[in-house]
Amino acid sequence: MPTVTFESSDGAIKKTVDAPDGGSMADLCDDHEAPIPFSCxxxxxxxxxIEVLEGAESLVPPESEELDVLDSIDSKPPKYRLACCAKLKxxxxTLRVRAQNDY
Ligand code: FES
Structure with missing residues (x-):
């Protein structure tokens, strides 16, 4: 079972949770009130x-729509991802991610 640590953009808030075997990062964030902001x-x-600080291999590779957005903000996987798209293997x-926007 993967362990995921979420950090707020300033690193002040950290939350570590056990993740289900696979599944969406967005659901995990919602279920555990992770300090990762969402909009659309x-x-x-x-x-x-999000910046992936550790354990990028725990995530399923991004699909084209995520890649398009990352490209538009000059961010490259595996170091950067979108939490609304990313899925855990x-x-x-162990996965550790930090929000890039204020929560
Ligand atoms: S919440 Fe808008 S791209 Fe993820």
Whole structure:
């Protein structure tokens, strides 16, 4: 079961949770009130932009709509992702992400 640590953009708020085997980062954030801001939830606004500090291999590679938004803000995976699009792989692992926008 992956362990995910969410950090606010200033690093002041940290929350570590056990994740289900696979699944959406957005649902995980909602379920645990993670300090990651969301707006559109559909790969258009980049409010949910996150930096992957550790464990990028725990995430399923991004699809084209996420890549388009990341490209538009000059961010490249695997270091940067959109939390509304990212999905966790099943299995063990440690993932640590930091919000790039204020919560
Ligand atoms: S919430 Fe708008 S791109 Fe993720």
């Amino acid at each position: 939830r559909s790969a258009s606004c980049a409010t949910c932009h 099943p299995g063990a692992g």
